[in-house]
Amino acid sequence: MRTTKKIIAASAAIATLVGLAACGDGGGAAKVDTDTANAKGEIVFWGWGNGIKETIEAFEKANPNIKVKYSSTGTAADTATALQNAVAAGKGAPDVIMLEDATVPQFVVDGSVIDLAQFGADKLEDDFAAGPWAKMLQEGKPYALPIDSSPEVFFYNKATFDKAGVDGESIKTWDDYYEAAKKVRALGGDYYITNSIDYQPFLAQAWQAGAQPFKIDGENITINMNDEGLQKYVAFQQKLIDEDLINPKITNWSDDWYRSLGDGTTATLSIGAWMPTDLETGAAAGKGNWRVAQLPQWEEGEEASSEDGGSALAITAQSKNTAAAYKFAEFLTHGDGAKVMAEHGTFPATKKQLEDPDFLSEKSEYFGGQEVNKVLAAAAERKVSKFQYLPYNSFAQSKYGDDVVPAFQGKMTLKDALTKYAKTLASYGSDQGYTVDNQ
């Protein structure tokens, strides 16, 4: 029964890959070398995205003593998994790693990445936009340098809005948004103002409402899916669901999603400022129709923002050449490399880049000649409230679909769904050894 053996072997292989955990812990933590002025040698870098190769070329030109070996690790999730495996094995981690902001805490907790304040990274605070910088702090210390800023902004399809008789520029509050949603839905067919959303936008929108679902203090976690901010968010979303104003049949990042953005049947997006390049490539049919604006507010005149996604560079505890590693991380995020990255489509995190007049006055044809960067940069400079991600963010992300999305299909109320979700997250947290208080 060769096939039976195959299952066993395959399952065992999966288990083995990650399971090397049993073999080693920590290990390889070399002494941290902070002498960046004399840094030399070779460093290994894992990451993904555009413009990396060009940035490395620029770095090696400026620092001929340092050689960067780059491996493209695909996606944010794959990179985090790869690091997780290397940490479990006790060896094989790169010197510098690109991580999605929300997964950084996970690696701070288990000591896989090191505090960058020892290289003087804390002095860079004023050079970065507030939102991305705040996310890098764990107990007041920077553990990563932000590559991009990703304020939540509001994209809308002007062609659809015109058809529905909505003026996009006049949407200032979520109440305005609700009125617009009804008009868009009145177009009939598949026209909706938005589709049932994903984990990241959920957190970002709850964050903007002032919610703090997760509070982490060392080994103690407090989960509260029913605080004032979330109540506001839940009540609003439930109203949209009840009145059939959210399309429950389209998932973010699916083929259907991109097509509906292209033909305008999904009329708006509340998502991170990194979205323009995705729209241009994924929904090319919508060229000229899309516009970007600030996120609607809960109260008129407020300027609350939040962050959605974004990535950062961290240095691993296994690195044997931390000085060179930091030099590279600083170059890519804060130094001259940041400009190269911005030229290749990264929405920058440094104030210098965000205030660069050439960058701001760029007109986008896809957005009907709008100076998109100006809107995005203004969003990046808005204030954000305190917000923390769970130290097991990837688990939380994978379970969101199981527990919360049924509410968007009307199978249960959003409030019940979030209660269930909180329970799932709490029991996982306790199972992982945290002391969890689920309120």
Next chain:
Amino acid sequence: MPSQTIPEPPAVSGRTITTSSDASPSTTNNRFATVRVNRHKADWRGWKFMWPFAVVFVFVFIIPIVYAIYISFFKKQMIGGTRFVGLENYSRLLVDQQFWSSVGRVALFTVVQVPIMLCLSAVMALAIDSMKLHGTKFFRISTFLPYAVPAVVSTLIWGFMYGAKYGLVRSFNDLFGTSIDVMAPSVLLVSIGNIVTWEFVGYNMLIFYSSLSTIPHSLYEAASIDGASEWQIVRSIKLPELHGSLAITVIFSIIGSFQLFNEPSIMQSMVPGNAITTYYTPNMYAYNLSFSGNQSNYAAALAIVMAVITMAIAYAVQLRSMREQMK
């Protein structure tokens, strides 16, 4: 020991109709065994030839299994590290509703999909074997072709066709004014079953067809001289012959359905909402436990329990079919 449950295809089919090629392996084995016994002395020369295989076998099959069993007795926590927990992972699995719901789902899938697929395969094999059709070679190749397409690719193709918004289903709905949605949660399992059937019907047809083609043509001639109708030939000669290969295809299909992973995992991002959960099938659950939940020890326990369940079912099916053969 999974190797002991290996069905011997030639022996099984050889029992109903004895052909010279089927009978020969077993006689050779017997002769060999007698020679060994008479010698009364251990002879290690054979191992010189065996060791390259044995080393690979130990590393590729034995060690991973032993290792998976080993790590399933541990638990790794973010706070507290790895520690020995004995059978805790197993006892937790026994009361894990998500796990049992996934087992139930694939069991239901197996009970419905496997018979349909095998019936289709058998009908197709009989049709090709009847030699009354034109273009059988083309038909044989084209029904087998889906098996050669990687499951990921065929799922993507089917996924695009299934799309009620932009896919072929949409065009169908527009044309006939219907509102069919094959990706709705209630019918999703059927849609996945359709993909799996499409993928494997040709493969099983080939197994059936090969056992049909071992029937000597003189039997048919004799039957027609005796005045047997085509239907009687099918019933009394062909179907009994198919019975032997049926055991193999059933076992392969059961194992395949219990391993269901590619199709639902690709379709997860194509179907609306959460119709495909992270614990849709046991394999998907193990995958998600390992890679997003960081619970590889628990996933190892799950893998072992699933292997035991699958082997038990396959073994039961085999015993049953052996008993029927004995009659």
